Structure formats: structure tokens, C-alpha cells
Amino acid sequence: MSNSENTFSFIDRYKGFQPVADRSIVEARRASHKRLRTETGKSAEKIVSIVCLSFGILEHQDNSQSWIEGIVKEKDPHFSLSRDVNEARIIATLVLEDLIASGYKITPAMVLVGSFCGRRRTVDNGEIVAAARASLASQGRSRGLRYENRIAAPAWRDVSKTLSAAKAGDAASLHAAIEAVAGEAKEAEKRLTAKFNEALTDLTVENRRLAEEVDLLWWHIGRWSYLLDRPLSEIDDHALPFLVGVDIATMINVLPGPHGALGIIRDALGPEADAEQSIAETLTALGDQDRAILLKGISKPIGVVSSLHFGLGLLDEESLASAVPAVFQKRTSLSMEAKLSRFEIAVQAFYERMFMKLDWL
Numbered sequence: 001m002s003n004s005e006n007t008f009s010f011i012d013r014y015k016g017f018q019p020v021a022d023r024s025i026v027e028a029r030r031a032s033h034k035r036l037r038t039e040t041g042k043s044a045e046k047i048v049s050i051v052c053l054s055f056g057i058l059e060h061q062d063n064s065q066s067w068i069e070g071i072v073k074e075k076d077p078h079f080s081l082s083r084d085v086n087e088a089r090i091i092a093t094l095v096l097e098d099l100i101a102s103g104y105k106i107t108p109a110m111v112l113v114g115s116f117c118g119r120r121r122t123v124d125n126g127e128i129v130a131a132a133r134a135s136l137a138s139q140g141r142s143r144g145l146r147y148e149n150r151i152a153a154p155a156w157r158d159v160s161k162t163l164s165a166a167k168a169g170d171a172a173s174l175h176a177a178i179e180a181v182a183g184e185a186k187e188a189e190k191r192l193t194a195k196f197n198e199a200l201t202d203l204t205v206e207n208r209r210l211a212e213e214v215d216l217l218w219w220h221i222g223r224w225s226y227l228l229d230r231p232l233s234e235i236d237d238h239a240l241p242f243l244v245g246v247d248i249a250t251m252i253n254v255l256p257g258p259h260g261a262l263g264i265i266r267d268a269l270g271p272e273a274d275a276e277q278s279i280a281e282t283l284t285a286l287g288d289q290d291r292a293i294l295l296k297g298i299s300k301p302i303g304v305v306s307s308l309h310f311g312l313g314l315l316d317e318e319s320l321a322s323a324v325p326a327v328f329q330k331r332t333s334l335s336m337e338a339k340l341s342r343f344e345i346a347v348q349a350f351y352e353r354m355f356m357k358l359d360w361l
Contacts, residue, residue, distance in 0.1 A: 008101035010034075010094060017090045017123065028075035029091065035071050036095050041104060044360040048305065051114040053081075053092035054122050057305060058331070068092070086123065093122045100131050105139060108132035110360070113351045116307055117344040119334055153192070157184055208254050215251045220264050226250055228290055232268065238277055238285035241342040242308060244268045245349030246294060252354055265346045273343040280325070280336040282345055283311050291316055298356060306352040306361045307332045308345070 010033050014026060021029075040046045049065050051057075065081060072079045072091065081088050099107040111132040114120060122128050223232045226247045235243055248261050266273050286294065291312060302313040310332060314324045325336045340348075355361040 008098045010098070013094055013097065014090070025076070031075050032072045033091065033094060033098070036068065036091070037098050039067065039071065040095055040099065047107065047110055048360065050092045050095050051110050052305060054089055054096055054128070055114040055120040056089060057114065057120070089123045093124055093128055097128055097131065100128070100135050108135040109351050110355065113305060113348070113355060116334060117340050117348055119338060205254055212252050212254065213260060216248060216261060216264050219248070219251065220268065223268070228293060236285040238281045239290070241269060241346040242282050242286065242349045245346040246353040249350045249353035249357060261350065262347060265350060266343050269342050269346060274341045276339040276341055277345070278337050278339050279308070279311060279334065283308070283315055286312065303361055304331045306356055307334060308349050309352055309356065311336065
């Protein structure tokens with residue numbers, strides 16, 4: 001999951017946020033950070049929890065973040081997520097920064113989803129979002145340049161002492177030597193199999209990535225919606241950014257997806273890619289039938305981290321009707337009248353749908 005040298009320094013970064021913090025607190029936070037960083041990388045749910053905490057998204061202010069509080073409390077019994085809100089967001093932001101710096105490939109895209117095109121802010125005034133964008137760009141430049149994964153013969157553990165003892169010729173020594181050699185042969189076979197499977201997985205991912213890029217190329221040439229099964233030229237202009245984003249995400253199965261996907265998104269939107277439109281204009285431009293198709297197969301309730309999809313789901317609930325804007329703002333902290341560029345909307349929809357499709361959100 002990680003393939004770069006990590007230059008992150010927790011103490012330097014933490015002192016930047018809390019310059020007058022007592023040394024004992026700094027050490028407590030450093031120890032907690034180390035554990036949090038390890039735990040966060042173990043599951044999608046924990047990465048999402050850290051992202052929500054960093055961006056102040058309320059959806060996960062419940063038991064899903066209790067593991068974070070528990071770890072910090074080990075070194076600081078007085079810490080509370082509900083009371084020490086700013087400190088908690090600093091802790092979460094530094095975990096994400098560390099993961100990005102160490103080359104954890106999924107974190108940058110998840111950070112961009114949480115930031116909602118920069119409309120949500122972290123305590124570092126957007127530094128983590130800039131780092132996430134730079135990381136994704138770096139991955140895009142290096143991906144596909146070369147493929148190197150060789151399977152080397154596994155080293156055998158030293159059984160020479162057991163073999164030397166067998167020279168005595170007694171049955172016990174001979175039996176021990178045979179057992180040692182046979183046991184090590186089995187272990188070497190396991191290590192070789194593990195290396196082979198790792199290489200095969202890497203090759204499969206690389207081949208799938210290439211296949212996805214070909215699919216995206218044909219989509220781009222054909223300009224035919226993958227989900228709605230009709231020409232993009234027939235789609236309402238305000239709805240097009242959302243559809244383009246989810247269409248492309250639906251064709252991708254390897255996170256974080258081909259970096260070239262963003263270029264295809266921009267080109268599909270044409271010269272108006274940087275023109276602005278509101279969230280409300282985007283979502284209401286999708287008719288009932290199209291909305292049903294786009295939400296088909298998506299688990300409900302839709303999480304607020306996937307804010308565009310969450311808003312689309314609200315429009316599908318007749319009981320809410322005119323209350324949709326108020327509910328949307330209360331849950332996501334975003335106004336439906338907020339304007340974004342068409343490209344930003346498409347990229348947000350792209351990352352949301354990609355993570356939803358793979359059960360991260």
C-alpha cells in the first residue's frame with residue numbers, strides 16, 4: 001500500500017499547531033499518533049472515520065470514532081472527542097498527512113472526497129488537500145512507466161547444525177535431520193507461493209488498469225452514457241457533470257483509478273468545464289427516471305461523506321419535498337446553492353461513486 005520514503009515528522013508538525021504544548025502532551029500525542037496511524041491503515045471504515053474527523057463531518061461523531069478516543073485516552077485519560085474538538089481534528093489531520101507522505105495510495109482520493117472540492121476545511125488550512133492532489137498527480141506520472149516484479153528463490157533457514165548432528169548415524173539424529181529439512185522445505189514452499197501470489201496480484205491489477213484505460217478511451221470516443229445508455233448530447237447540460245463523473249467511476253475497479261480519468265472528465269465537459277453551477281442546479285436537472293437509474297444498487301441510507309449522492313437521494317424522498325435544502329445543509333454543512341465549477345462537480349461525483357462502488361462509503 002505504501003511505496004515512497006516517508007519524510008513526515010510528527011513532533012515538528014504537531015508543534016506547528018500547538019507551539020506551547022507541554023512536553024508530556026507532545027510525547028503522549030506522538031505515541032497515540034503512532035498507534036492511530038497503524039490502526040487507520042487496517043480498514044476502509046477507519047480511514048473514513050479519520051477523514052470525517054479531520055474535516056468536521058458530523059456523520060461519524062458516534063461509536064464509529066470511539067476507537068480513536070480510546071487510543072488517545074491511553075496516554076491522555078482526560079481527552080474527549082466531544083470536548084476537545086480542535087485537538088481531535090489536529091490529531092486526525094496529522095494521521096492523514098502521515099499516510100499520504102508514506103505513499104498510502106487510497107488516502108489522497110478519500111481526502112479529496114472529504115474536502116468537497118475545498119469547500120470543507122481542515123485545521124491546516126488546506127495543506128492536506130494540496131498534498132493529496134500532489135500525491136495523486138505523482139501516482140499518475142509514475143503509473144504504467146514500468147512493471148517490475150521478479151520472483152526470487154526464497155532463502156532457506158540454516159539447518160546445518162541439525163545435519164551435522166545426523167553424522168553420528170543414530171536414529172534420533174537422522175530423524176531430526178529429516179524433519180528439519182522437510183519442515184524447512186514446506187516453509188520455503190509457502191514463502192515462494194506467497195511471493196508468486198503477490199506478483200500475480202500486481203500483474204492482475206496492472207492488466208486491469210490497462211483494460212480500464214482502454215474502456216475509458218472508447219467511452220470518450222463514443223460519448224455514450226454507460227449508465228443511462230444514451231448519447232451524452234441528450235443529457236441536460238446541468239446534469240452532465242454529475243453523470244460524466246459517475247459514468248467513468250462505474251467503469252473503474254482499481255483504486256484510486258487511472259489518473260488520466262480526470263483528463264477525460266475535463267474533455268468530456270468541453271469548453272464549459274470551468275463554468276460554475278450550483279449543487280441544486282446539478283441534482284435537480286436529473287429527472288425521476290434518470291435518478292432512479294443512477295441510484296440503483298446503492299445501499300441506503302447514503303452517507304453524507306458522499307454529499308452529491310446524499311443530495312440526490314434526498315430528492316428521491318417524497319416526504320422531504322421542500323425541506324431538502326435545509327436537510328442537506330444541516331447534514332453536510334454545505335449549501336445546495338453553493339457554486340462549483342462543472343469540472344469540480346464531476347470529479348467529486350467520480351471519487352464518491354468509486355468509493356461507494358467498492359464499499360468504502
